[in-house]
Amino acid sequence: MECSKAKVQIDTSTGKLTGEDVSKSTRQLKHLQGIFEDQAAYEAMNPETIVYEVEMHDKETLGTEGGLLFGTSYIYPGKVGKEYFMTKGHFHQKRNRAEYYWGIQGHGVLLFMSETGEVTAEEVLPCSLHYIQGYTAHRLVNIGEDVLAVGACWPSDAGHDYADILERGFSKKVRERNGVPFIE
Ligand SMILES: [Fe+2]
Structure with a gap:
């Protein structure tokens, strides 16, 4: 058989x-207006600073029902004030669509928020696997x-709804306090 x-x-x-x-897409500080709580610290930083990048294997056209998309996100180390660098965060446009995340390198926190604002968190480490249910x-x-x-890895018709998070944020933040991260 030929392979x-x-x-x-x-x-x-x-x-x-x-x-x-x-x-590949790149998110610099200038793309993240309104995401971090400390506006003065945000404005004092170089707006070109790269906060995160996403590499994507997009074989399927966005919106295709039944397909999958696959990617790797790279969130760089850093803080805006006391708040650690993070992604914008999103619900899926099709709210019932789920997603898998898995840790490859580094140390992070994955925040989950329900539609009614309850937040839970999982530690992200190399080899950790995270199932993100729909409506989260x-x-x-x-x-x-x-x-x-x-x-x-996520369904190609899931879509991203960033507007909801931009408007109300996550009801818990991950901040540094006395040199260690706190979820509060
Ligand atoms: Fe997602």
């Missing part, structure tokens, strides 16, 4: 994707000194 080489490769030690249909917003926070790399 062709896969069109995409993943470096399982870093999460890095290379090959066909791989795209999710946000990654880097509480470590190194890059936090997290893999993800």
Whole structure:
């Protein structure tokens, strides 16, 4: 039997994707207005600072029912005031769509928030696996000194609803207090 080489490769030690249909998006501080609570600290920082990047294998067109998307997120270490660098966080546009995350490198926190605002959290470490149920917003926070790399797989018709989180935020924050992270 002939066996062709896969069109995409993943470096399982870093999460890095290379090959066909791989795209990358970058979120700098200037793209994250209103996400961090300390506005003065936010404005004092270089707006070009990269907070996180997402590599995606987007073989399916966004919105395709029945398909899957796959990606790696890299959240860089840093803080705005006392708040650690984190992703914008989102509900899925199709609220019932679930997602898997898994830890690859670094040390983080995954925040989950229900539609009624209850927040729970799981520690993200290399090899940790996280199931995000439908109707649940999710946000990654880097509480470590190194890059936090997290893999993800989600339905291609899930979509992202960032507006809800931008408006009301997460009801719990991850802040540094006396040198250690606190969820409060
Ligand atoms: Fe998601």
